[in-house]
Amino acid sequence: MSNKANMASMIVVVLAVVCLIPTVVHTKALWELECQPTVGIVGQPTVIRCHIKYSGDFEVVGVALKNVKQDNPVFQHIIKETPAGDPRFSLVNQGKDLSLQLSDTIFSDEGEYEYYVATNIGEKTAKLRISVTAKYRDPLTSSWPVNVTDGGPVDLYCNATEGYPAGTIHWFDQSGTNWTINSILTKAIKDTNGSKSVALSSKLTFKSIDSSLAPFRCVVLNSKCVKEGETTFQIMLKQGAEKEQSGSNTSNIVAGVMVIGSLTAGLLFALLFCRRKRIQNARRASTQPMLNKYYPGKTAEPDLEGDTETGTNLNKVSLEASTIAGMRN
Ligand SMILES: *[C@@H]1O[C@H](CO)[C@@H](O)[C@H](O)[C@H]1NC(C)=O
Numbered sequence: 236m237s238n239k240a241n242m243a244s245m246i247v248v249v250l251a252v253v254c255l256i257p258t259v260v261h262t263k264a265l266w267e268l269e270c271q272p273t274v275g276i277v278g279q280p281t282v283i284r285c286h287i288k289y290s291g292d293f294e295v296v297g298v299a300l301k302n303v304k305q306d307n308p309v310f311q312h313i314i315k316e317t318p319a320g321d322p323r324f325s326l327v328n329q330g331k332d333l334s335l336q337l338s339d340t341i342f343s344d345e346g347e348y349e350y351y352v353a354t355n356i357g358e359k360t361a362k363l364r365i366s367v368t369a370k371y372r373d374p375l376t377s378s379w380p381v382n383v384t385d386g387g388p389v390d391l392y393c394n395a396t397e398g399y400p401a402g403t404i405h406w407f408d409q410s411g412t413n414w415t416i417n418s419i420l421t422k423a424i425k426d427t428n429g430s431k432s433v434a435l436s437s438k439l440t441f442k443s444i445d446s447s448l449a450p451f452r453c454v455v456l457n458s459k460c461v462k463e464g465e466t467t468f469q470i471m472l473k474q475g476a477e478k479e480q481s482g483s484n485t486s487n488i489v490a491g492v493m494v495i496g497s498l499t500a501g502l503l504f505a506l507l508f509c510r511r512k513r514i515q516n517a518r519r520a521s522t523q524p525m526l527n528k529y530y531p532g533k534t535a536e537p538d539l540e541g542d543t544e545t546g547t548n549l550n551k552v553s554l555e556a557s558t559i560a561g562m563r564n
């Protein structure tokens with residue numbers, strides 16, 4: 236085992252020496268062609284950055300770009316001749332910069348390439364990779380049920396489509412608390428005629444939602460975890476339901492009926508008093524405090540006599556009651 240490993244490393248060393256000798260001898264050929272990995276965005280121009288590392292003067296004869304999976308170059312340009320191949324490519328060629336410009340990036344541009352450069356000081360090939368990404372559309376949000384009951388269950392959805400490669404979705408409430416851990420992300424990969432895209436759908440489930448957490452923010456991140464879009468999501472609360480569950484609906488109605496009932500009774504009472512007052516022509520003092528006593532809080536005037544004249548007021552009340560009874564008969 237170790238013998239084999241030793242042999243292998245010796246072969247590598249020998250090869251390296253053999254390969255290095257010619258370049259060392261022809262110092263003139265000590266130059267490099269360097270290309271950076273390229274990330275293009277679908278539908279946008281992409282620059283494939285390549286340059287020559289060499290301190291002396293040189294002249295470019297021609298360049299060619301070849302996809303490793305294809306036999307013929309996708310683009311080639313012999314200087315002073317018309318470029319050939321895919322017309323979306325062009326050579327920047329400014330001194331040592333031999334970058335290529337791709338005018339309109341498409342998904343099928345993704346792949347491994349070899350960039351070949353011929354100069355008057357020799358020729359070189361550099362490997363490079365073109366990755367293609369697509370931006371996600373602005374996320375769309377929805378909830379199920381559409382009308383949310385405070386304290387009830389709800390699923391919040393945030394969907395982003397047409398992006399590539401697969402990204403992710405994060406959730407935050409109005410105070411910035413991260414709810415992502417409670418969500419489930421679904422990724423659907425679509426490939427139509429080489430045009431790949433991913434549809435992201437994130438579902439954030441609440442068994443019992445606290446509506447004061449809203450509005451929620453859903454953030455779409457691309458495959459490199461860079462934010463690509465976000466949206467604020469205000470949930471729609473069910474009409475009438477405010478703080479409690481559906482049970483409070485009926486109690487609200489009961490309370491309403493009671494308020495309306497007591498108001499009607501009060502109004503009736505007031506009308507009867509007015510009539511009686513007209514009849515008796517204001518022989519008595521104001522009946523207002525008495526009303527206050529009978530319906531606390533329902534009239535605006537303070538109960539001035541209340542504390543000292545409780546007994547009298549109660550007498551008056553019984554008197555009024557008998558009067559009403561008399562009028563009814
Ligand atoms: C998001 O996707 C989910 C699951 O496919 C779906 O139920 C929901 O209606 C979608 N919402 C929007 C706004 O597209």
Ligand SMILES: *[C@@H]1O[C@H](CO)[C@@H](O)[C@H](O)[C@H]1NC(C)=O
Nearest residue numbers: 405406412413414415416417
């Ligand atoms: C939110 O939570 C998710 C999952 O737990 C995590 O990956 C992400 O980094 C968090 N984001 C922030 C801004 O804290």
